[in-house]
Amino acid sequence: MDVFLLWHIRHAPFLDGRPTEHRGEDGELVWDEEDGDDLKILGVYSTEQKAQERIFCAQKLPGFRDEPDCFLINPFTLDEDRVDRRLRHGAAGPMSRPPPRPAGQCGKRKRMLVLTTAGVSIT
Numbered sequence: 001m002d003v004f005l006l007w008h009i010r011h012a013p014f015l016d017g018r019p020t021e022h023r024g025e026d027g028e029l030v031w032d033e034e035d036g037d038d039l040k041i042l043g044v045y046s047t048e049q050k051a052q053e054r055i056f057c058a059q060k061l062p063g064f065r066d067e068p069d070c071f072l073i074n075p076f077t078l079d080e081d082r083v084d085r086r087l088r089h090g091a092a093g094p095m096s097r098p099p100p101r102p103a104g105q106c107g108k109r110k111r112m113l114v115l116t117t118a119g120v121s122i123t
Contacts, residue, residue: 004048
């Protein structure tokens with residue numbers, strides 16, 4: 001079963017006054033939590049259309065209307081292992097698949113999202 005995770009990125013302003021970069025040259029969202037950008041999950045939806053409807057409503061709310069184009073819908077399949085194949089052979093690798101991050105962007109994730117058929121938890 002596929003679900004659709006809805007994320008919002010609130011970009012922190014640069015202290016040196018540089019303009020905030022919301023999207024890269026390819027049009028993909030960019031963020032760096034080490035620079036203070038805040039990545040939050042707004043919800044998990046059964047269809048992409050329901051996630052789009054939530055974006056439409058959220059764009060009018062304080063905190064979201066300042067960055068109305070900084071939403072990301074990430075499809076996710078429930079009950080599917082997210083273990084990197086390299087782990088089975090002893091090589092290090094990520095344990096889960098976070099939202100896509102454009103190449104060259106670094107930063108640590110502050111939360112871990114766990115999806116099961118029983119529900120969602122964020123740790």
